[in-house]
Amino acid sequence: NAGVTQTPKFRILKIGQSMTLQCAQDMNHNYMYWYRQDPGMGLKLIYYSVGAGITDKGEVPNGYNVSRSTTEDFPLRLELAAPSQTSVYFCASLAGEYTGELFFGEGSRLTVL
Amino acid sequence: AQKVTQAQTEISVVEKEDVTLDCVYETRDTTYYLFWYKQPPSGELVFLIRRNSFDEQNEISGRYSWNFQKSTSSFNFTITASQVVDSAVYFCALSEETSGSRLTFGEGTQLTVNP
Numbered sequence: 001n002a003g004v005t006q007t008p009k010f011r012i013l014k015i016g017q018s019m020t021l022q023c024a025q026d027m028n029h030n031y032m033y034w035y036r037q038d039p040g041m042g043l044k045l046i047y048y049s050v051g052a053g054i055t056d057k058g059e060v061p062n063g064y065n066v067s068r069s070t071t072e073d074f075p076l077r078l079e080l081a082a083p084s085q086t087s088v089y090f091c092a093s094l095a096g097e098y099t100g101e102l103f104f105g106e107g108s109r110l111t112v113l
Numbered sequence: 114a115q116k117v118t119q120a121q122t123e124i125s126v127v128e129k130e131d132v133t134l135d136c137v138y139e140t141r142d143t144t145y146y147l148f149w150y151k152q153p154p155s156g157e158l159v160f161l162i163r164r165n166s167f168d169e170q171n172e173i174s175g176r177y178s179w180n181f182q183k184s185t186s187s188f189n190f191t192i193t194a195s196q197v198v199d200s201a202v203y204f205c206a207l208s209e210e211t212s213g214s215r216l217t218f219g220e221g222t223q224l225t226v227n228p
């Protein structure tokens with residue numbers, strides 16, 4: 001039972017570098033989300049998707065991009081990493097609107113130096 | 114716009130005490146959903162409960178109970194006879210019908226249960 005799988009779990013980037021956080025779910029969920037959690041804070045929505053080919057911005061999309069070419073995968077791209085993007089990133093999925101709980105991945109801890 | 118406020122940043126109790134975590138929300142929608150999540154020190158997020166705006170019945174699950182009051186826009190969470198394993202950050206979250214299942218989280222309450 002893989003659920004939502006995020007890779008990598010840890011990463012250190014230098015300022016200006018780019019990288020992609022991978023997220024895959026094997027539950028055939030239509031809805032997928034990327035959140036970031038800064039130290040001691042709640043989760044902020046970066047981007048979300050309601051199905052393959054459809055993505056939309058959340059509260060804090062600047063500096064990020066996403067794509068959703070398949071139902072299973074929802075990668076998050078960081079372009080030109082900045083120290084302000086140091087955070088823990090959580091990917092989550094949901095079977096359908098209001099159907100129940102969000103399934104979260106284990107998180108990816110990113111540090112930008 | 115939806116908003117969730119958890120005014121208690123940190124709470125510390127001694128084992129076996131009862132503790133209530135407060136959650137106040139703001140929304141213009143008449144249909145919305147409220148959630149509680151637990152984040153233990155290991156970092157994962159664990160779903161605890163989902164409640165829709167039309168169901169104001171209080172819920173009890175073991176030592177956990179939830180008090181939903183639309184009149185005060187609150188969805189408080191009580192742990193009875195707290196245990197050390199309850200130590201975690203607890204998040205309240207809100208989803209409006211018009212927001213496409215996007216959850217807005219509160220800032221969280223760090224609960225520490227001391228032996």
